[in-house]
Amino acid sequence: MARSEKQVAIEVDAASVLLGDEIQIGGRALSVLDLVHLSGGCKRVTFTSGETLIITPRTTLAVLRTVKGWDGPC
Template identity: 60%
Template sequence: MARSERQVAITADGGALRRGDVIQVGGQPMAVADIRHLTGGAKLVAFTTGDILTITPRTTLVVLRTVAGWEGPVC
């Protein structure tokens, strides 16, 4: 059976954020386009919309991440 992709919600700190992740900012889902490392461990997150957000290493986020390896029908 072919593997499919599915979005799952995970809790991650600022260090675990990846390109392609989707987070909600102000109630709006925003896809991460780029991440830049700043002094002190902070990160500058650029979104596909052109907006940017600075997060600290202690920031906790709920992230929608696309993962592969799911089998069977998607419910």
């Protein structure tokens, strides 16, 4: 079977957020463009829209992440 991509909802923190993650903020889906490590384990997240968000190690967010390797069309 062919490999396909699928978006899954997962919970992330400052240590596990990745480029390309899609974060829902204020009813808008924002895609992560850049991540910068800050002191104390914080990260500055820059979105494709140009907006930024600073998250601490205790911040948890629900994100949509595109994963590869799903079998079949679904």
